[in-house]
Amino acid sequence: xxxxxxxxxxxxxxxxxxxxxxxxxxxxxxxxxxxxxxxxxxxxxxxxxxxxxxxxxxxxxxxxxxxxxxxxxxxxxxxxxxxxxxxxxxxxxxxxxxxxxxxxxxxxxxxxxxxxx
Amino acid sequence: xxxxxxxxxxxxxxxxxxxxxxxxxxxxxxxxxxxxxxxxxxxxxxxxxxxxxxxxxxxxxxxxxxxxxxxxxxxxxxxxxxxxxxxxxxxxxxxxxxxxxxxxxxxxxxxxxxxxxx
Numbered sequence: 001x002x003x004x005x006x007x008x009x010x011x012x013x014x015x016x017x018x019x020x021x022x023x024x025x026x027x028x029x030x031x032x033x034x035x036x037x038x039x040x041x042x043x044x045x046x047x048x049x050x051x052x053x054x055x056x057x058x059x060x061x062x063x064x065x066x067x068x069x070x071x072x073x074x075x076x077x078x079x080x081x082x083x084x085x086x087x088x089x090x091x092x093x094x095x096x097x098x099x100x101x102x103x104x105x106x107x108x109x110x111x112x113x114x115x116x117x
Numbered sequence: 118x119x120x121x122x123x124x125x126x127x128x129x130x131x132x133x134x135x136x137x138x139x140x141x142x143x144x145x146x147x148x149x150x151x152x153x154x155x156x157x158x159x160x161x162x163x164x165x166x167x168x169x170x171x172x173x174x175x176x177x178x179x180x181x182x183x184x185x186x187x188x189x190x191x192x193x194x195x196x197x198x199x200x201x202x203x204x205x206x207x208x209x210x211x212x213x214x215x216x217x218x219x220x221x222x223x224x225x226x227x228x229x230x231x232x233x234x235x
Contacts, residue, residue, distance in 0.1 A: 034223075041230075042227070043227045044225045046223070049222060105163075105166065106211075108153075110160040111159065111160045113158065
């Protein structure tokens, strides 16, 4: 149980285009989802936290107009990288957390490798 | 503010040797501590976690970790390393479960790259 999927697993796009990444909790309801960014050989940096039905909370330094997050249901959150540029190339990982006391820890997706040409 | 320090960026051990990966944390409340492993190009897999109870916790793949409050440490150990253990290991700290308020963000250490020599 507690499986989180991400789609696509990798994507290559041209500079200036937008890319959408999906994060799904397959067997539990995720009241909170988190989006992380990981540069090569570095740690995970939290980008934003989203709660179902409300606006995402972005970490300091993360452009909310650049990285659009939607958490429309208890099993799906999406991250859209708008007008992507080569510096947005990275490994994006989502995680999902259930209700307090139920699936209380974060479960991580397998990640999405974004390459912007 | 919460923080995690993994002082060893790289560690190399021989297959069959014992392993200890260090983790020190700073957290203003009851911590919820985790160790994750990441293989190249993959997501994170939870090895073990600690919130309360026995300070020596057992995880998957033969790993264990010991919580030492006095030292603010949560070091990961394995008695005999296998070549397949070569990966990146991350220690993380968050708010203890059941504590209300904001999101339960995790703060990760910078990771320790483990290389296993055959």
